[in-house]
Amino acid sequence: MIAELKITPLRYVLAVVDHGGFHAASRYLHRTQPALSMAIRELEGRLGEALFEKGTKATLTPYGSYCLPRFRELINQHDRLSRELQARAAREAGQLDMAVVPSVASRLMPKLLSEFVSRYPGIKVGLHDGNADFVREQVISGQVDIGLSSLWGSDEELQFQPLFHDEVGVVCRDDHPLAGRTSLMWQELQGESLIGNGTSRLLQGTAAESLLEMHDLYISNMISLTATLVAGMGVTTLPRLAFPQEYERLRFIELADPSVSREVGLIRRKGYSLSPAAQAMTDFIIESLGASGIPLQ
Amino acid sequence: MIAELKITPLRYVLAVVDHGGFHAASRYLHRTQPALSMAIRELEGRLGEALFEKGTKATLTPYGSYCLPRFRELINQHDRLSRELQARAAREAGQLDMAVVPSVASRLMPKLLSEFVSRYPGIKVGLHDGNADFVREQVISGQVDIGLSSLWGSDEELQFQPLFHDEVGVVCRDDHPLAGRTSLMWQELQGESLIGNGTSRLLQGTAAESLLEMHDLYISNMISLTATLVAGMGVTTLPRLAFPQEYERLRFIELADPSVSREVGLIRRKGYSLSPAAQAMTDFIIESLGASGIPLQ
DNA sequence: ACTTATGATAAGTTTTTCTTACCATCAAAC
DNA sequence: GTTTGATGGTAAGAAAAACTTATCATAAGT
Structure with a gap:
């Protein structure tokens, strides 16, 4: 007893x-x-x-x-x-890990994270970046609390909360014939040397699908891709968020017809609730991105 | 909150x-x-x-x-x-320290302790021996939980629970003229070479008080005292419990008139209760010594 | 479709905890 | 020496907490 x-x-x-x-x-x-x-x-x-x-x-x-x-x-x-x-x-302490695609990591997270840590000084954040499959895998396996990426098709194990649309455009060097344009149609890319990349599958199922067959080159690594573009070896398609602004000679031209976009949003495991810290981050992201609408300048 | x-x-x-x-x-x-x-x-x-x-x-x-x-x-x-x-x-664990006079330590405690530890296997006992003043001091200062000794006069800080009387007798070598006697009166010691020791003050206030003035020698250390007695250099008075049985040549003769004894008992601090372990020991001692009456053979 | 799990909810009862009111004891103060 | 103001203990009842019974809604197994 x-x-x-x-x-x-x-x-x-x-x-x-x-x-x-x-x-x-x-x-x-x-x-x-x-x-x-x-x-x-x-x-x-x-x-x-x-x-x-x-x-x-x-x-x-x-x-x-x-x-x-x-x-x-x-x-x-x-x-x-x-x-x-x-x-x-009370979200005054804790730890959270998130997986994001590189474009989000470099364009969105810096500002978001700095605001988050000043709002929640006690919470430690781990940021892991990788392609959309990596993000998906990390969330499903529970390695991270939440993901920030786009999702293709519905997923039984995941819950997707859309945040914003990211329009796909064409990226080329500033001396390319199309460089001065503000928008263009897919037909105008016929005959161009088109370089494929990880985001090219966004064109699947759209009117521009036939462009995929034109790929002479496929480069998954972003640094290699931009270097190739800067070298003037061709053009590629990228969502706006993934367009690397830091290269002066590269231009982004909207693809007006068809309008292709990826939907970027929060990914979490279906049926599981979040840790307080992850919930804080989720709420914070929705509040930040939801209010300002499109997150880019 | x-x-x-x-x-x-x-x-x-x-x-x-x-x-x-x-x-x-x-x-x-x-x-x-x-x-x-x-x-x-x-x-x-x-x-x-x-x-x-x-x-x-x-x-x-x-x-x-x-x-x-x-x-x-x-x-x-x-x-x-x-x-x-x-x-x-529940006295299944714990620790207690006790202070006892040497006679109690050597004649009473061995049996008592062995019975106690078999009855209360979880309790650790610390046994400290010294003269009556030492025992008193240790109990008052709280260094030990209980003491086993005799007390002279009433003490404001101590509570005394009598256990048994220990008769004082004369100790001499087997070839001493008095050695064959079974009892004697104090007057018969006149002219003897009487050695004083720590227990001699027991004679104070008795008819035999004048014997105290006869001391040529005072030896507090028990080993030295017995060695001196074995050497035949005189006689001494001791309570029966303090008489060292292990010396074959020494004899103990009861002092019939006056009958002098010390009262040995449990000493504890007045107003303080005992730790469970010390309470267990106290109860055990009262039970053991109370039942068998006089504890010696 | 039916049964049998699951856990949630509501109302009422039991148990625990707490307060109010009072008592006994002790010590310092008048 | 009595009084006063502390101390803590006791008893009865009120308040709060914990628990039970009865019932429900929902999901999974047959």
Whole structure:
């Protein structure tokens, strides 16, 4: 038979000792003195030994003296835990990991993260980037709490919350014949040296699908792709967010017909709720991107 | 505001997880299922975050998964403490120190202790021996829990529980003229070479008091005293318990007139209660010595 | 479709905890 | 020496908490 030591009576014992009496302790605890007497007597009954001497003064027995620091220790452990768990629930502490596609990582996350950490100083964020399949995999396996990417088709295991549309356009060097245009139709790309990349599958199922067959070159790595474009070896299609602004010689021209876009949104496991920290990030992202509409300049 | 996490609802959470559901857990805990539902819901309210998913299955949320091992840890600490304190109260564990005079240490304690440790296998005993003043000092200062000695006069700080009378007699070598006697009167010691020792003050206030003035020699150390007696350099007075039986050539002769004795008993601090272990020892000693009457053979 | 699980909810009961009111004891103050 | 103001303990009833019974809605198994 193991006695259930409730935390409250232990606190009463500490208070009586610390304040030197039942009355003083009762004032401190906002309880009446008999409440303490009875609770402590109850505790003594459970333990099978008196904690306080019978006399008029509130003096500990040797057994009580032995118990006191142990009570204090248990209470401290309790309070520490309670505080920690409450802090997590209140988003004042915690940890979250998210997986995002590179375009989001480089164009969206810097500003988002800096605002997030200043709003939630206690939360630690882990950011992992990779292509859409990587993001999907990480979310499904539970390696990360949430993902930021686009999803093709519906997924049984995932829940997708759309955030914004990212229009696909053509990227070429500034001396290319099409470079000065603000928009164009897919037919105008006939005969161009078109380079495929990881986002090319966005064209599948659109009027521009036949462009996919024109690929002489397929480059998945973004650095290689841009270097190739800068070298003037061809053009490619990219969502606007994935267009690397930092290259002066590259131009982005909207694809007006057909209008092709990917839908970027939050990805999470279906049927699972989020950790408080991940929920905070989710709410924060929806609030940030939802309010400002299109997130890019 | 720090939330008070009661131990019982934490146990409920563990049971639900361990048994894979509220119903299974309720059977295990001998509670009804709504009791668990409500208690856990209450706990979730305190923490400010759900522990279980809302769906039909009893699945932990990520927050719940985070909490679970911490709940388990707190409960383990609680149980360990509860068990330990109860074991002490039940005298199944603990520690006690006692101070005794050398005669008690060598003649009484060996048997007493061996019986005590077999009766209370969990209790550790520390035995410290010294003269009556040492015992008194150790008890008053709280260095030891109890003392076994005789007390002269009443002491404000000490409580004395008499156990038995220890008669004073004369000790001499087997070739001494008095050696064959079974009892004698103090006058018969006139002219003898009387050696004083730590117990000589027992004669104070008795008819034999004048013997104290006859001391040519005073030897406090027992080994030295016996060596001197064995050397035939004189006689001394000792309580029977202090008479060292292991010396073949020494004889103990009762002092019939006046009959002088010391009262040996338990000494403890007045107004303080004993630790469970010390109480066990006290009870044991009273039971052992009280029943058998005179403890010596 | 029917049965049998699951957990949630509502109302009422039991148990626990606390307060009010009072008592006994002790110590310092008048 | 009595009085006063502390101390803590006790008893009865009120308030709060925990639990049970009864019932429901929903999902999964047959």
